[in-house]
Amino acid sequence: MDTRSVTFLPAGVKVAVEPGIDLLTAAGKANIEIKAPCGGDGTCGKCAVIIKSGKAKARRESYLATRLAEKGLNLACQSLVEDEDLVVEIPKISAMGKHQVLVENVALGEGVSDALREYLLNVWQLKDLFKQKHEDPLHGYPLNPLCRWVQLTMPAASLQDNRDDLSRLVLSLRKETKCTDINIPLSLLRKLGDTIRVENFKISILLSEVGGKAEVIAIEPGHRHQPLYGIAVDIGTTTVVAYLLDLRKGTIVDTAGTHNRQARFGDDVISRIVYAVDEPDGMKDVHQSIIDTINTLIQDLLVKQRKINEADIRVMMTAGNTTMAHLFLGINPQYIRLEPYIPTANFFPVVKAQELGIRVHPDAPVFCFPAVASYVGGDIVSGTLFTAMGKADAQVSLLIDIGTNGEMVLGAGDWLVTCSCSAGPAFEGSGITFGMRAMHGAIEHMQINPETYEVSYATINNGRPLGICGTGLIDGLAKLRRTGIIDRAGKFQTHLPTPRMRIGEVGPEFVLVWAADTEIDRDIVISEADVKNLLRAKGAVFAGIRTLLNVVGFEFGSIETVYVAGGFGNYLNIPDAIAIGLLPDLPVEKYKFIGNSSAKGACMALLSAEAWAEAQDVAGKMTYIELSVGNMFMDEFISSLFIPHTDLTLFPNVDL
C-alpha cells in the first residue's frame, strides 16, 4: 500500500504511515508521546498540534476542534493523514515530558528544586534513595529470593542404585529444600540424562519455590557460580519503574523509569479499559504497550550495566493496580469498569516471560502482586507489605496513595480495611485547565498578596511557567481561600478589584501568570470549575478516610502513623494538605512519606519468599469496603466539599 510521511517537530522524527491513520497514532509509531487523557476521543483537547505543511482531514467536526482551529491548532487524534505528506509541530504543552531524559540531562544539578529532586530521586533513582536513607531493600526480611540456584551432589547411578534420573534428582532436591511438590518441565527432562552426567551427578538447579511448590526453571551441569538477576517493576498507570536486583547479594543494581506507553490510549485506567474493549485489536494494543514499555526499561538497565546478560535475568516481580495487572497479563479488563466492578482475578497465575514477550530469560517466572478488588490493586498490597502494617506487632496505621484514585488502607496486624475513592486525576494535573505533572516549568508554590492580589510563584527547575502541578494546586487552593478570593465552598468572589479576577469562557477564573511571562503564550488561570474539581478530589479522599474509620469505629486520634505513598506524596506540603481538608488534622510528625512503596514492596517480595508469602497473607486479610454501597461515603463526601470541612471541629488547628 502507498504510504505518506509524517515528520514531527521539534524532534525531526519522520515516519511512513498509511493514509487514514490519525496523527496521535502516527506519533505513537514514531515513539513520540502526545498527551491524550481522553484516549483519543477528541474531547480533552490536550493533543493539540500545529500542522506546518501538508493538509490533514478532520475525522469529524466539533466545538473543541473549531475553537482550536481558530488558534491554528489541530487535535492530533482527530486529524487523519490523507493524500499529502505532513510536517507536524508538537507544542510543549502537548508533549509528554521525557522524565528520564530530564533526569539525565539536568543530572540533578543546579536549578532543580528540592521537591523535583526528591520526586525524581524517588521515582527514578530508588537505588540512591535506599542508599541515602541506609534503607535495606529487604527491609528486615531474610534474603531468600523467589528464584535461586541450588547445588546438588547426588550419588552416582549404579546397578545397585538404579533409580531413574528424575527420582534421584527429586529425592536429593527434597532433602535440600524440604519441598515435596516439585515440578520439572518436559523441556528440561528431555535432556536431563546428559545434563546430570556431564559432571558425574553434580548439578545446579535454578529453583523457584513458592507456597510449598517448587518449580525447576533450569538445570546446569556442575557447581558453577552463576550470575542471577531479577527485575522488580512498579507498573503505574502513568509511570513505570523497573529495578534490576542482584539476587545473590540482595542488592539493587540499578533502576530505570519511563512513561507507561499506554498513555496514548488515555490517562486513566477507565479510558484504557474502554480502548481495550471497544477498539478493534484494542486489547492487543494496550497489552503490547505495557510489554513494550517494560522491555524498553529492561534494555535501558542492560545498557547501563553492560556486563549483564538478558538471559541472566531469571525472574520478574510486578506490582500494579488491578487494571494494570489485567492489561499486563492480557486479561479482559471489561468488568472492572462496569458495576458491580468485578476483576477477573485478584490472585494471578505465575507465567513465563516468553508467554508475555518480556525480554529476559524466556523461562523466567513472572509474578504479579495480588489485588484486593477492582480499585485496590497489587500496588497497594505491595505498599502495605512495605509498611509492615499487617505484622502482628503493628500499631494502628493509615496508608494513603493519592493518584487518580485515592486508595487507602487502615489497620493493624490482623485487621486491615481498605477502600478506593475516585478522587479524579486533579492532583495529577489532569482535568484542571492548566494542570500538569510535576515537571520542569510547573508552578509548585505561590504567594498572593492579600491586598493587591498580585501573585508571585516558584516553578520546578525555575523554568518559565507551563502550568500548575499537584503541590501547586493544593498550595493555590489554600492561598485562594486565605486571601478570600474564594469562599469556603469554593465560590469565586467576582467583585474583587483586580484584572486577575475575570469571567472566562466557562465562568469565573483567576489569572496566576500573564501570557507574556509564560512559555505557552497563554494566561495561566485557575477557574471556578478547577476549584470545584479540586474540592471534589480532596473531599473524596477525606471522606474515604472517614468511612474507613467509621466502619471499624475508630477516631482520628487512634491513628499512630499516616503513610503517604506515591510520587505525589513525597513532595506534598502536609500543612497545606491539612489546611484544605485533604488530610486529617494530625500532628505533622505522624506523617511519613514512603515514596514509591509499591516498587519497594516489589523488590522485597522478589528478594524474599517470606515477604512474598506475607504479601499473599496481607492481600487475603484485607477487607474491601465498597464505597458505593450505602450512604455513609456519600454523606461524608458532601460534608467534605468545603474548606476545610463542614464540621470545623474536625480541624481544630486549621484557621482559614
Add this chain to the structure above:
Amino acid sequence: MDTRSVTFLPAGVKVAVEPGIDLLTAAGKANIEIKAPCGGDGTCGKCAVIIKSGKAKARRESYLATRLAEKGLNLACQSLVEDEDLVVEIPKISAMGKHQVLVENVALGEGVSDALREYLLNVWQLKDLFKQKHEDPLHGYPLNPLCRWVQLTMPAASLQDNRDDLSRLVLSLRKETKCTDINIPLSLLRKLGDTIRVENFKISILLSEVGGKAEVIAIEPGHRHQPLYGIAVDIGTTTVVAYLLDLRKGTIVDTAGTHNRQARFGDDVISRIVYAVDEPDGMKDVHQSIIDTINTLIQDLLVKQRKINEADIRVMMTAGNTTMAHLFLGINPQYIRLEPYIPTANFFPVVKAQELGIRVHPDAPVFCFPAVASYVGGDIVSGTLFTAMGKADAQVSLLIDIGTNGEMVLGAGDWLVTCSCSAGPAFEGSGITFGMRAMHGAIEHMQINPETYEVSYATINNGRPLGICGTGLIDGLAKLRRTGIIDRAGKFQTHLPTPRMRIGEVGPEFVLVWAADTEIDRDIVISEADVKNLLRAKGAVFAGIRTLLNVVGFEFGSIETVYVAGGFGNYLNIPDAIAIGLLPDLPVEKYKFIGNSSAKGACMALLSAEAWAEAQDVAGKMTYIELSVGNMFMDEFISSLFIPHTDLTLFPNVDL
C-alpha cells in the same frame, strides 16, 4: 536441488527424492514399510529388494550384499539413489505385512485360522473382544474419567458479593469437587470475564483431577451437553493400538491399530535408541515417527466415526515400555541402553497434546503410564493394573509378557517383584532364518513323521508358506525334539536318513517346506543356529521366572494364576510351551490369556481416576530385580538351555 524418482512395486507408488538417499528411507517417504530389524545397518539382510530399472550405488561392500547380489537382490538400506530414476520391487518377504488392511480385507471371514482370528481380534478389535467376553472396560472401577465436564451455577456478582471471577469459580469448584489445588491457565483466565457472564454465572468446566490436583482444561458458558472422548494408546515397539473411548458413557467406541512407524529405525528398542542417539536428527525422526503413527490411528478412528470431531477428543492415555515412553515424549533415551541402564524418568509429567503435535484437542492432557525401570515399563504396569495383582485381596500370581524382552511380575497385594530378561526377538520371528510374525502364510503348526521325517504343516489363513511364526517355532521345537531330530541340548542329529536334514551355509538345518511349495521360492528351514536362538529365548524367560521365585523364597506351587499377556501370548500353545521348558509345569487351568493387557489397563486408567491412582501405587510398590547383578540369573539361565531343563524334576509332567 535436482531429484530422482523411485517407483516401488508392486504398489506402484512413486516418490521424488534427492540423490544420495537410500532406498529404505525412500520407501519410508513413500509410506511403504520394508523390514529392517537391524535398523538399516546392512547386517540383517531383511530389507532385500529387486532393482528392476535404473542403477543404484552401493553404500559399501559386504559379504551379505554380495551373496544377495548373486540372487539379483539388493539391500534397500545400502543402495543409494544416484543419477538415475529407479523402479524397485519389494518382494513379499521384505514387506511389512499390513495387519490392518489384512483384517479389513479378509473381514475375519472364511479361511482365517482360529489363532489368527483371536490374535487379530485381540490386537485390532479389542472392542469386540470386550463385548464377546462381556468384559467391562472399567473392570470393576467406578466411571470417573481423567477428564470430565463439571457444571457450576455460581451466585451472580453484585456490589454485596463482589469477589473476583476467579475466586468465585474456584470456591464453587471446590465445593463441587472437594479439590483444593486448582490450576487455571492464563489463556482461559484472559477471557473468563466474558465466559461466565454469557449465561449469568452458569458455566461448564472441563476438568482433569488427578492426585489431589485439578487442572482446568476448558471453560464454556452454560450447561450444554458436550461430547467428550478420550484416546487410550498401547505404544508397542512393533504395534500401536488406539482405542477411542466415550468418557461420558465409559464405553469403547472403536479401535484401530497399525505398525509402529519407528520400525524403519530397527525392530527392537536398542536399535531405535542407537538411531536416536547416533544419527543426525535421529531423536527428532524417532520421536516424530511415533507421533505420526498415533496421528494416523486417530485419523483412522475419526474416519470410522464420522460424527466425532478431533477437538472433542480431550484427553489421552498411553502405555508403552520405558523406551517407547521416552521416545514418545522426546526424552533422550541414551542411558536406558548403557550400563547401569538408567531411564531419565519412570514417572512422566502430564503434557498437552499440542506440545507433542498429537492431533486431538490442542489442550488435551496426555498421560503416560509410569515405568518401573529401563526394561520394565508402563505397559507392564498397565498389565499389572489389569490383573488386579496389586489389590489387597490378590492371590500370588505371575504375569508374563513375552516379546523381545520377557517381562514378568510376581506378587500378591502389597508385594510385587519384577524383572526383564532379554529373551531376544526369536518368538516374534526375528533373528530366526525364516521367522516371521503371525500373519497370512506363517506356519503355526506342524507334524513330523517320526519314521520318514516328512512334515505336514498348517499356515495362518491357509496361505502358501512364507515363514514360521512364534507358535510355529515353539511347536517346531517340541516336534524336532520329540522325533529325535535334535537332542536335549538342541544339537542336530545330522546322520538321520532324510534329505531334509542337511548342512547349510551356516551349519546343520532341517527343511520344513521345499521351495516349490512356498510363496518365496526358497526352502523354509530351521537351522541349528535357530534352535540355539530359541533355546536362549525360552531359557531366559524360564530363568527369569525362577529368579523372581528365588528372590521371594517361593516355589512354582505357590502360584495360583499365571497371566499370559501380549498378542503372542494369546495363541500360545501352553502344553507345547511347557514341553520345551518355556513356561513352568503347572496345570493348564492356572494359565489365563489376558491379551493386550497394556491396552486394557490404559482404557481403565483413562476411564477411572481410581484406576489411575492404583497404577501409580502399583508402579511405586514394584521391586525391580536387576538380573545382571549377582550370578543367580546366569546360573538359572545356563540350566535352562536344555529341553525342557537340566533339572527334570522341575518338569514332572513333561516327557520329551
